Amino acid sequence: MGRNRTTVKLPSAPRRRALGLGAATAAGVLLLTSCGTDDNSGLPGAVDFTSDTVECGPEGTALASGSTAQANAMEVWVNMYQTNCENSQVNYKATGSGAGIQEFLQGTTAFGGSDSLLTDAEIEESERVCRDGGRAIHLPMVAGPVSVGYNVPGVDDLVLDADALAGIFDSRITRWDDPRIQELNPDTELPDLAITPFSRSDGSGTTDNFTSYLHAAAPDAWPYTPDKVWRGKGGQSADGSSGLVGMVQQNPGAISYFELSYAYQNGIDSVVLDTGATEPVAATVENASAGIAAGRVVGEDGDLAMELDYTTSEDGAYPIVLIAYEIVCDRGNNPATLDLTKAFLSWTAGEEGQEVVTDIHYAAIPEEVITQVRDRIQEMS
Amino acid sequence: MPAIQTDSSPPGGLEPAPRRSSAVRPGDRIFSGLSKGAGITLLVIMAAIAVFLSIRAAVAISANEGNFLTTFEWDANANPPYFGIAVLLFGTVVSSVIAMVLAVPVAVGIALFISHYAPRRVAGTLGYVVDLLAAVPSIIYGLWGALFLVPQMTGLYAWLDQFFGWTGIFAYDNTPARSLMTVGILLAIMILPIITSVTREIFKQTPKAHEEAALALGATRWEVIRMTVLPFGRSGVISASMLGLGRALGETMAVATVLSPAFLINISLLESGGGTFAQNIASQFKEAGSMGRDALIASGLVLFLLTLLVNGAARLIIARRKEFTS
Numbered sequence: 001m002g003r004n005r006t007t008v009k010l011p012s013a014p015r016r017r018a019l020g021l022g023a024a025t026a027a028g029v030l031l032l033t034s035c036g037t038d039d040n041s042g043l044p045g046a047v048d049f050t051s052d053t054v055e056c057g058p059e060g061t062a063l064a065s066g067s068t069a070q071a072n073a074m075e076v077w078v079n080m081y082q083t084n085c086e087n088s089q090v091n092y093k094a095t096g097s098g099a100g101i102q103e104f105l106q107g108t109t110a111f112g113g114s115d116s117l118l119t120d121a122e123i124e125e126s127e128r129v130c131r132d133g134g135r136a137i138h139l140p141m142v143a144g145p146v147s148v149g150y151n152v153p154g155v156d157d158l159v160l161d162a163d164a165l166a167g168i169f170d171s172r173i174t175r176w177d178d179p180r181i182q183e184l185n186p187d188t189e190l191p192d193l194a195i196t197p198f199s200r201s202d203g204s205g206t207t208d209n210f211t212s213y214l215h216a217a218a219p220d221a222w223p224y225t226p227d228k229v230w231r232g233k234g235g236q237s238a239d240g241s242s243g244l245v246g247m248v249q250q251n252p253g254a255i256s257y258f259e260l261s262y263a264y265q266n267g268i269d270s271v272v273l274d275t276g277a278t279e280p281v282a283a284t285v286e287n288a289s290a291g292i293a294a295g296r297v298v299g300e301d302g303d304l305a306m307e308l309d310y311t312t313s314e315d316g317a318y319p320i321v322l323i324a325y326e327i328v329c330d331r332g333n334n335p336a337t338l339d340l341t342k343a344f345l346s347w348t349a350g351e352e353g354q355e356v357v358t359d360i361h362y363a364a365i366p367e368e369v370i371t372q373v374r375d376r377i378q379e380m381s
Numbered sequence: 382m383p384a385i386q387t388d389s390s391p392p393g394g395l396e397p398a399p400r401r402s403s404a405v406r407p408g409d410r411i412f413s414g415l416s417k418g419a420g421i422t423l424l425v426i427m428a429a430i431a432v433f434l435s436i437r438a439a440v441a442i443s444a445n446e447g448n449f450l451t452t453f454e455w456d457a458n459a460n461p462p463y464f465g466i467a468v469l470l471f472g473t474v475v476s477s478v479i480a481m482v483l484a485v486p487v488a489v490g491i492a493l494f495i496s497h498y499a500p501r502r503v504a505g506t507l508g509y510v511v512d513l514l515a516a517v518p519s520i521i522y523g524l525w526g527a528l529f530l531v532p533q534m535t536g537l538y539a540w541l542d543q544f545f546g547w548t549g550i551f552a553y554d555n556t557p558a559r560s561l562m563t564v565g566i567l568l569a570i571m572i573l574p575i576i577t578s579v580t581r582e583i584f585k586q587t588p589k590a591h592e593e594a595a596l597a598l599g600a601t602r603w604e605v606i607r608m609t610v611l612p613f614g615r616s617g618v619i620s621a622s623m624l625g626l627g628r629a630l631g632e633t634m635a636v637a638t639v640l641s642p643a644f645l646i647n648i649s650l651l652e653s654g655g656g657t658f659a660q661n662i663a664s665q666f667k668e669a670g671s672m673g674r675d676a677l678i679a680s681g682l683v684l685f686l687l688t689l690l691v692n693g694a695a696r697l698i699i700a701r702r703k704e705f706t707s
Contacts, residue, residue, distance in 0.1 A: 068667075096667030098458075119460075122670075196556055201642040203458065203668030228668050229456060236559060236641035236653045239664055243638075250532070251557050 049083035053352045056085035057343025060336070065093040066100020066113030069205055069259060070324035073142045073357040074113070077348045080356065090344050097205055104136070104327050105129055110337040111345070112327040114138075115205030116228065117305050131332030132381070138305040138325040139373050141348055143363040145288035146210055146320040147263045147270035150255040151248045152176055154191060159184045161274040162217030168255060169197045169214070170222065171234030176253065184274060198247045198256035199230040201237035205322060210257045213320045216310035217275075259322065260285070261361035273320070276313035287318035288363035294319070297369060302330050302379070304372055321363060331381050342380055349373045431685070438679035441672060449679070454644050455661065457676030458669060464676050466683050468644050472561055472655035473684065476636070477629040479565025479650070480572055485622050487569075488576035495577075496584040497606060508581060515574035523638030526567040527559075531639060534558035534566070538651045552649040559641035562650040564657075567639055568632055572625030579624060583617030584610050616699040623695040630688055633659035658684040 064074075071094035078090050095103070097114040101122060104112030107129045118126070118136055126136035148165065150158060155176075160168075164180050167173035173180060177190040200207045207230050214222035224231035238247050241258040245266050248254045255271075260283050263270050272280040281287050294312040299305035310319045326345060333341065347353050354364040365373065442449050444462055452465025491511065495504045535558050542553035591609040600608060637660045641653035656664075662677045669677060 098668040098670055098673070102671065121460075194555070201637075202664040203673075205668070227456075228458065236557060237643055238559075238641065239637050246527070247557070250528075 049080045051080055051084055051352055053350060054081060054084040054347050055343055057088045057340035059087040060340050061089040061091060062110040062337040062340045062344065063091050063093075064100075064109050064111045064113065064326075065095045065103050066327070067097045067115045067205065067324050068094040069097075069115045069144050069322050070113050070142050070362075072261065072360055073324070073362050076356055076360060077344075077353060081344055081347060085343075088340055088343070090340070098203070101327065107334070110328075110334060110341045113324060114327055115144075115322050115324045116208055117325075118327065126329065130329030134329040134331030134333070134381075136327050137303040137330045137376065138299060138327060139345065139349070139376060140304055140306055140323050140365050140369060141326050141345070141373070142324050142354075142357055143288060143292055143365060144322040144324065145260040145283050145285065145291075145318055145361070145363055146206055146213075146257055146322055147260045147268075147283035148210075148255065148257050148273075148320075149245070149248050149263045149268035149270055151252055151268070152191065152193065153252050155188055156269050157185075157188065157272065158269065159272045159274050159280045161276075162214060163221045165271070166214045166218040166221035168195055169199070169232045169235065171197065171232070172221075193253045196251055196254045197232070197235035198244050198254055199232060199235060199237045200241075200244065201230075201239050203228040206241065206257065206259065209322045210320060212308075213310045217319070257320075259361075260288075264361055273318065275317070275319060277315045277317070279315065281316060281318045283318055283320075285358050285361055285363045287316050288321045289366055290314065290317040291319045291321050292323065292363065292369070293317070293366040297372070302376060304369065304376060306369070323365075328380060330376075330379070333380055338380065342377055345377045346374065349377060434678055434682040434685060437675045438682045441675035441679045444672060445676070453646070455665065455676075457665070458673040462672050462676060466658075466680050468646055469656050469658045469661050469680055470683065470687070471646050472640075473630055473657040473659075473687070475650065475655075476561050476564045476568055476657060477626055479562060480568035480629045481622060481626055483566065483569035484573050484576060484625060485618075488573050488621070488625075489580055489618060491573075491577045492580035492584055493606060493610070495581050497602070497610065508578070511574045511577050511581075515578060519571065519632060520634040520638070522567060522571050523635035526563070526635060526639040530567060531558050531563060534563050538562070541651065549648045550650055553651040556653060557641070558651070559639060559653045560647075560649075560651050561640070561655050564636050564640050565650075567635055568629045571632065571635060572628050575628060576618075576621045576625040579621035580614065580618050583614040583621070587613045619695055619699055623692060626691060627688060630684065630691070631659050632657075633663045636660040637663045658687075 071092070074092040074094070078092055082089060092113065094113075097116055100109070100112040101114055101118060103109045105122065105125050105128075117138060123136055127133070130136065148160070152158065158181075160181065161184060164173065164184060167180065174195055176193045176195055182188075182190055205228060208226055208228045211222070211224065211231065212226035215224065215226045222232075230237060236247070238244050241262050244256040244258050245262050245268065248256050248268055249266060260270070262268070263283070270283045272282045274280045291312065292306070292308065294314055294317050295306050295308040297304050298307040305325070306323055308319065308321060308323070312319050328341065328345070349365075349370055354370060358364055364370070441457065441462065445464060446461040447454060447456075447463040447465050449465055451467050452463065453468055454463060454465060455468075456463040491507075495507050495511075499507060535555070538551075538553040538558050538560075539555065541551040545551040546553065587610045591613065592605050595605045595608050636657050640656065640660060642656040642660060642664060643654035644656065645654050647654050658680050662681060665673060665677055
């Protein structure tokens, strides 16, 4: 027995262990990065999540998903809501607006988050999800000012207007000491440095918003149709707002656009916009709220979709603002999560809900619009 | 070979075949069933992937207003959708080719050093380190590439531009070096460990008799390697390279982190722009509508076909070189 047995070499134990260890490390790192990507909240270390104004919904869990632009606001809202309502849970996944709309239309979520308006086809599709002849409506819930951040050594106060921005992002103005920039900044000594504009390489509501502004405020200089996809010529691109922030920090001469919170957290200077107002407007939360107030509600039959006035020249109104909507059915929401959704959204649209997000550089929805949002939430069925 | 009951059989195991088949044991049957099942499962999975990709891709391609093969734009969420894969195909192939050109010679060199030149202890450590490199996740390579490699490349590219800029391929405009060339270099580093460790194992299996015969003929160490190790390992090196190429073609995160994507083809490899299939899918997926996703799947199908094609070609080369594989 056994004398004819050929020996088979087994992989030695140490190697298998090493592979296992490698795999475990890899998995761990992936896990960490996947959590890390959307944590740009810059939440103060010890936020007090307790509140007296929360009116809890029934027990249960409401699922929601969508826009990453409102992810940080949602994080604060969800945390505060759940601290006060232990068994009533809201689970918001920041999957991106496209995926959020899809999931809502498939009926897998109680509400969707989106930073762009639904298309007519999508609204039509929503009639299959909303019962009782209902359809999807937009509820503007929070807004994010989009700042234009730059890295020009020695310059920490830069004024630009829409024409100059369009020229820069379309690679027609290529040096920082260009006369058109100098004209807007007579007292600043601009360096002889190449401009590298950075845009988003992934589809993004921020790009849509920023190019909407360029197209509306400088139609001749920016002829491209606004879109989630970048259309400008030249320059470079990077993935996600955090990618753009990294590029601006790394490369002197760089300029790019991202939500204001990214600029604040990373100490990046933001362009002050010459909108035609008596004084150039800085990108701040208050100015952004004033900017939204210049816009109007364009939705019909109870829909609160908004249209911004990008060409506003009102004093202290910053026009480049990203409005994040919650998408719900006006009638025929899923009865299992209806009351919970109403309770949660009522609170986020409430005074305290709107107040808390300004601490993390989101702009509140102006009073006259948010009161309509509150009414609409009450009428949801 | 299973132990044999009859003590009269010669030790070489030369008893006639029919005898063996008469005694089929349950273990044999289970094992052959299991391995057959595994083989069939693989085929079924591959077929299912191909069918899924084809169906979804057909939806997108039939709605596409642009030319799927030649359009230099990716506007799949527009109505009507308008997109084409020319830029992605170019970027994927070029970055992978750069990676292969840089990685294969180095990998073969490392493998030869480990298997034939290095002292035993050094070889062991080196082999271990190479294996460890293979376990580093691609996002780490990506971050390293974006934060360290890209700033370092500017000097090299300026030098290339100075002396070879006239070719057009190495023209450089002093913007951040987030180009297909940088991606190719990063991919080369990423596929190096896979190619090295597979090649090393192949080289180690060179029959001692061949090497000793070569030595007996008075060959130097390099001649031994050239006459015995390399011919013996050639098909193995090709297989290993294909494994590496597979990773390079499909690499996503590292490319998305390092490249500055844009839908254009630059003659210069050093200037930013371009894109790869996997990177484009990762970048566009988040905000894609249903048509956008189908379009991405269509591009995925092309990558799938490209991989099949490359692997098929490699198989052909290996088959033609069979005579060397003893």
